[in-house]
Amino acid sequence: MSDSLVEELPKIIKQGKREAQRILEGLSKSNRITLQTNELVLPSKDSSGLFRGQIKDINSNEWFNRLIYGDNLLAMQALLAGDNNSASLRGKLDLIYIDPPYDSKADYRTKVELPDANIVQKPTVIEQFAYSDTWKHGTASYLRMMVPRLVLMRELLSEKGSIYVHIDWHVGHYLKIILDDIFGRDNFRNEIVWAYKGPSPVKSTFQKKHDVIFWYSKSNEYIFNYEDILIPYDEATLKRRGYSETTKGGIQFTGKDISEYEKGRIPNDWWDDIPSGGQISRTELVGYKTQKPQKLLNRIIKASSNEGSIIADFFAGSGTTGAVAGKLNRKWIMSDLGKPGCMITRKRMVDQDSQPFLFQSIGDYQKEQYEKSEFRTIRDLAHVIINLYGAMPFPANEGAPANAGYLKQSRTLIVVDSPSKMTGYNTLKRAQEFRNSYAGGWKKVVVLGWNFVSNIGEIITSLNDKNLEVLVIPADLLDILKTKAKYKKLIQSGKVRFSSLQYLTVKPILRAEYDKNKDKLIIEMENYVLLSPDALPLDDKNKAMLEKVITEDPLSLIEYWSIDPDYDGEVFRSKWQDYRQNIANDNDPFRVVRKAELIVPKENRKRNVCIKAVDVFGFESATVVEVE
Structure with a gap:
């Protein structure tokens, strides 16, 4: 007979603390987790174009707010460790607010609205791990996920800092015990009841109309600005x-x-004066199912932080924490594992003319899916992928890499990248060298990757190698391959599709004199090629609708695009943006404008113009054009 959850709870806490300690001990290692800056966003919403503020260099002496896409456990590791561009944030945060997904068995599918079709996509593999798969073993799985994260959050808090944990009836009572253990019972400040109204079809019980927010401080010397929140x-x-x-x-x-x-x-510890999600003002709604009202975060942030404080939200959702923190002159860090949330948050911060911020990532890792699968080595997994492609892995005694295989008849090599890596320049160069040198040379090499650096299209173009092919491993393949035995059925079904990468093309950029000190650049998107719908988490009906959109108007799939007119090859500084729902440039909420006219300082040199686009599924493409 298995232990009850009450009996299991001490083990969960002990295991979670042990995992957190292992992470903390590894912060100084050379191979520690770091954050990759995808974009320095310099908000420029107006139709006349460029960001007009002062552009600071990214270094440890300047603060930039951060939006981080990826697993928050990895994000917090990176923030605690610091890197060459930013110091460690250990003990630097004055306030953390989190609204983690509840143990609710909720459906986290995302509706993508297009001009003539609404497509419903399932969560990506990594999002399924964060949400639906987290509950596979019930509340215990949820609590195992939370413990090490809460320990790292405590490490990030300053001595005067506080954490607010927003939760509902599913797991609140268990989480309270865990919070007592990690932060100390003496540091418990309030159990805040957020009560709200609204219709409910339930007639078998009293209607469940409240959440709880547990407030803990790190010490007895905590910030509480009660005069700022008086009613x-x-x-x-x-x-x-x-x-x-x-x-x-x-x-x-x-x-x-x-x-x-x-x-x-001073407000009581029960708040019934703040409307819930269903009653939020239309002007505040951003199209995110679990969006929280700004008034709620406004009260928390004012109470437990000061101007200039660093505020963090590691389950950021639609970005309400950062939106409010920015308006209140606080610094902010937000992270989320869901691409839809990060895409909405980035647009939201641009829309409210936020201070410049970094959009960073840890990568689209399938790491968690791999670690909980039955594949104990990357070699085992690579061999399965090679077989699914229709090739044969090399025997161990032939001197080939463990992740390589071949198609003998066509003299083609197959290389499978790791699910915990971002496929980029170094991987492709090694594949070329392997093709040219192994056993007298081969005709072609195919690289199969899980995750890709954002400028992979530019890298492939620069290599200019017709005998190098790069394909995408289906995002949900590890989820399908729960065990090694299942791949045989996949081979027989022939349903595995390895798709080409998506990429953006632009028309030749026109450069003209605007006046004696400025030039005008006219930049127009030409086409967007999306990876095959087979590689997306869509059912057959939605795949068919997407195929129609791809054929008729592929640029309508662009959710957000931005431009750096002076790209230095290292940091993409987004000085101009347009995005769906931005009607400053046109009146169509379902499309971005296809052409941008930028007035830039005159330079007597060639310019490298970088254009980035993000489609409605969260895939990024980049292209760099040299302008005379």
């Missing part, structure tokens, strides 16, 4: 306390303690 007293209370109505309809105080009642009262 005005209602009229009846004021009258009881000595106020009286004047003939002009106002309130006049006649007692002695005037200051207390003029200022208002």
